[in-house]
Amino acid sequence: MVEVKTAELMASVLSKHLEDGEVAIMGAFSGIPMLASRLAQMTHAPNLSYITGGSGAVNPLLEPLPASSCDDRLLKAECVLPLSDVIDFEARTEIDIFFAGGLQIDERGNCNLIGIGRPGEIKFRGPGSVGLPFLSRARRFAVYAMNHSARTFVQKVDFVSGPGFVDGKDFPGGGPSLVVTPICVMDFDEERMRLKSVHPGVSVDDVVQNTGFELRTPDDVPQTGLPTEEELELMREIDPLGVARNSL
Amino acid sequence: MRRLYLILSEGRLMARTEKVLNAKETVERFMKDGCFVAIGGMHMHNNTMALIREVIRQKVGIGRLITSPSGSVNADMLIGAGLVDELYCAYVGMEHLGLAPNFRKFAESGKLKVRECDEAFVTYTLRAGASSMPFIPLPRGLEATSVPSMNEDDYRWTSDPFGGEKVACLPALQPDVALVHCQKADEYGNAIFEGSKFNDFLMIKASDKVILQVEEVVPHEYMLENAMRVDVPAFLVDAVVNTPFGCHPTSSHRYYRYDEDHLKEYLKACKEDFDAYLEKYVRGPKDNEEYLEVIGGREKAKELMEGGVPW
DSSP states (O other), rough: OOOHHHHHHHHHHHHHHHOOTOOOOOOOOOSSHHHHHHHHHHTTOOOEEEEGGGGGGGOOSSSSOSSSSGGGGGGGSEEEEOOHHHHHHHHOOHHHHHHHEEEEEEEOOEEOOOOOETEEEEEOOOOOOTTTTGGGGGSSSEEOSOOOOOEEEEESSSSOOOOOOOOOOOOOOEEEEEESSSSSEEEEEEEEEEEEEETTTTTTHHHHTBBBBBBBOOOOBBOOOOOOOOOOOHHHHHOOTOOOTTOO | GGGHHHHHHHHTTEEEOOOEEEEEHHHHHHHTTEEEEEEETTTTSSSSSHHHHHHHHOOOEEEEEEEESEEEEHHHHHHHHOEEEEEEEEEOOOOGGOOOHHHHHHHHHHSSSEEEEEHHHHHHHHHHHTTTSSEEETTHHHHHSHHHHOOOOTTTEEEEETOEEEEEEEEEEOEEEEEEEEEEEEEEEEEESSSSOTTTHHHHHHHHHEEEEEEEOHHHHHHHGGGGOOOOOOGGGGGGETTTTTTTTSBBBBOOOHHHHHHHHHHHHHHHHHHHHHIIISSSSSSSSHHHHHHHHHHHHHHHHHTTOOO
C-alpha cells in the first residue's frame, strides 16, 4: 500500500463531509478542498457542485489539480461565471458548504485573515478578509488549517474576518461544522470546538498541547479513518503533480 | 468594411478614432498624480504588469488603489515603489507562494493607509458605482465581522426604509482610472476576455477612464464576426495598449502561465534589496520589449506557453 500523505488524509476527511446534491465553494490556496470536492464527486456525491472561487469555474475537471484558485486550467469546467455572479450565490444563501481558513481560528470557529494585534496596532498584517464574511450566509462551513499550533488555534481571534458561532447572532448562516488540521479532526459541541479524531501517530495530548484554548476532549478519541486504496488512487489521478498532496 | 467608418461630414473627412497607444503615452495622458486607480485581474492572473511597471517608471502617485478583489504582485509592487497612499484591502497576497511582503511592511509601519474591506465590498461598491446608486446596503451578516469597525470611512449605517432594521451600507465608488487586461481588443477598444472575467467588467463600468492592456490587437472585423463573444464595448474604453506578454510574471488566461520562478525571485528581492529588483526589471528596461529581454526573451516566453492548456 502506498504511503498516505497528511494532505490526502485531510482531503479524504473533508470529502466525506460533503453530501450529494450540495453546492460547495472555496477561495485562495485551496488545493485540499479542491481535491476533496472532486473526490466526493467521483465517489459518493455525483450531484455535488463546487465553485473554485475567483476563477468562477463551476465543476472544473481538475485533473491535473493546479496550485492557484484562479488558474486557467480550472476553465475546463461546466460553466465559468464572472466573480460578481459567484458573489450573488454567496449572498443568496445558495452555498451549502464554504471552505474557510485563517491565520487564527478560535474555539467558536471565528476565522481571522486580517492580522495579529489590536485595531490601529497590527503587528503582523494578514492578507485581508476576502470572502470570509460570507461565512455568515453559508449553510455551514468547514475549516481546513495548514498547521495546528497554539498560535493558530486561539481562545479568541484578534480580528473576525469570518464569523463562527456568535451569541445572539442575526444572520442566516449555520456556522462551522468541521475543522480538519494536519494532526486531527474537530467538530463542535455546544458551539465549542471538540476533538473528534486524531491522525495516525498523534496523541490526544499532542493536540491539547498545540491548542491555545481548553479543547473539549471526549474520554474516547478514535484515530482518523484512513482513505481507502480506491480513494487514494482517485486522488492521485486528480492530482498527478502532487500540488495538494505536497502542500503541507 | 473599414470604409463604413470613413465618412464625409459637413465637408470634412471623418474617421473613427483608433485608441491604440503605447504604455508610456497612455500613462502620461490618463493617470494624474493622486488619482484613484482600480486594477483588474485576480491573484497571479491577468495583472496589467506592463502598465504597472510604466506607472512606477513615471512615479505617478496613487491616492487610492482598489483591487478586484484579490490583489497580488500588481498591488504589492506599486506599494513597494512607495506610490500608494491608501488601499482598499480585500486581499493582497501571493496565494500558495505566501504573503505580499511590501504590503505587509507598509501596512505594519503605517506608511500605507489600509481601508479594511472584503470581496463583497469591492463587488458591491463597484456595482453601485457602475449604476450611480447613491450607496448600497449590505446583505445581513457581512457586518458581523471586525471589518466595519476598522473602516468607519466606508461602512455606515442606516435603517431599512421597508422593514426598519439597521443595515450596513457602502459608498458607490467610481475610480478615476481602471487598468484591466483583456486578451483581445480591436483598434477601437471592443474587447474579449478569453479566460475568467473576474470582476473586471464591473470595474470597467464603474470607472471614469478605462485602459486595456491586451495580448493582441485583432481587426475590427473579428469583433463583428464574434459579437456574441465581445465582453467590452469600445465606447467604454479610452486606450488600448498592445503589449504581448505584458502580464508577466502573472499569467494571461489561455495565453501563458504565471512565472513561478520569477514570483519567487520577486518575493526574495522584497526581503533583500527591492530597489535592485526595481532597477533591473522596472526602471532599467524602457518598455515591455526591453523587459522581455531582461527576463529571458523568447526562450522564457516559449517555456511559459508550453505545457499546453488541456483543451
